[in-house]
Amino acid sequence: MSFERLLLDALRVGVVALGGDGRISHWNAWMAETSGVDPSHACGRRLSDLFPQTEGTALADAVDGALRRGLSSVLSHNLHPTPLPLTRRGPDGRRHAIDQSILVRAIGGEDGSNGCLIQVTDVSAAARREDHLRDIAGYSRMLFEVGVDPLATIDRDGRITDVNPAFETAAGRRRGDLLGFPFGDLFSDRGEVASALATALTDGAATDTPLRLLRTDGTSIDVLFNFTVFSGPDGREGVFASARDVTERLKAARELEILATTDSLTGLVNRRYFLELAEKEVERANRYRRSLALFTLDLDHFKRINDTLGHGAGDEVLRRVAETCRETLRGADTIGRLGGEELAILVPETGADGAIRLGERLRSAIAGLTVPVRRGVVRVTTSLGAAILWPDESLEDFLTRSDNALYEAKRLGRNRVSVDCRVSPVKG
């Protein structure tokens, strides 16, 4: 066997040489194995004799161009997956079509005419790998695109390199305007963004960074950002930013808080929250030795209104009384509805004299109320009790004394104010 032949057969690519007349002069072992055509059969024949299906194809054109005009050509796998009917045995023992890349090289023939060398490479593995990579890239891109959370990528200089549609919607800007835009400029606090990005780049991630995203229409939304460092396809580091829009959640939390602390009928502080506030107020007054008055207030004969005019009328009366109290008192005073027709009021910086005067103002304001109901108007009076905090007194005792004063006012004939003016039996 000739050295030339040994060399060609050792190659793990297909090699076919054609003379100027288009007849095959070399057909290596790889070609024989993959085509099933023996070199002795191939040599002296034309490609179209062996494979009639190649006639008129790009491969035939390339061979013609090489032989007649001396032009070399590439037949890329993507555009010509299988120009020749070649197969190879797979791991499953069956034969599979070979994905090919073909080079057709014009060479000088021995007689001075053109010849050509066809080189066939098996790119099945590369084709599978690229299909797979494209699938993965397409899949992750799809996840990015359909994500309901705003997502963006940012380069080391803090400029936006990519955004998904959810981000466009959140920012109220188009993708084209966002690409290359400084990420920090989208937010109310640029410094906060810069420090979160710096943290991410040093530590690999920065989580739950609360930011306010400024929209082009002047509104803003509250978002929680997670920043994660990733390594891009070009090897450069970037930051992947994923946001959750927490505007609704914050709003809901605020609403929930209001709901949890407010009496829905009167808009006054509810019992639980009033006691919580009172606890703090008592503690504060004790610590700083400030005077603090506590009123308890009960509408007289309220049950009668409910029974004769209905609950709707009773509710309306309660609302108007609450409103009157608010109007009469200062902003620093806390009014709570302890239950039914019973209210309580905390008034800081107020001693016995002040409490008497304030109680009287409240009593007369409420007595002067005329509440329109379905049949005419209804008037209501109120009994008020008040106590002034004793040094180091507990809220419980304080409330009891105020309550006792209220009972005293009721006992004395209602529509009156009773203030517990006793001083502390213990010297403070």
Place this chain on the structure above:
Amino acid sequence: VIGLTADEQDMVTELMNVGVGHAAAAFSRMVGEEIRMTVPSVEVCDRALAGSLLYNRLPGVLGGVRQTFDGAMTGLAALIFPERQSLQIVRTVLRHGDYPLEEISELEEETFLEIGNIVLNHCLGTIANTLDLTCRSSLPQPFYDRDTGLALTDGAADGIVLFLHITFSIQSIDSQGYLVFLLDMAGAETFLNRIRRHIDQLLQG
């Protein structure tokens, strides 16, 4: 610098348009999609000027395909696009979508090579046929930087450069690139003599 008369200039432009026209037709048949290519202008200049033209008209990273040829004319032919557009052309042809992979893959690059190969071969083939020259081309090779692949600015400053603006349209993509033919001195002389002879024949014919 070798100057061309208006007639000669027209003839070169005409030849190249025939070449890229054939290339576009062959390519359209291959991918089953209409592809248009035109060569609106041709400039004949030396290497230094060609390098400068390329540098100023296509700033940024370039991608291209080059082939050498020898025979009656010896030289180098290249098709050059901004790198991003090369990728876009390939992705459009292959319907691979715009985004999935940032970088051109091995097999995509091979397809870009084939695209360049088709354009360059048709231009060389048309020149050879029309001017009755024979020359042999090498296989195409890719290159990505500005001019190392072309050696436009290296010491061997003799010879001429045919510098052609080329437009490439497929679907909604319109790309602007350049076709560059570097001819050595002898090749340049042969080429220009044949161009003049061809014009004479046309005038007499």
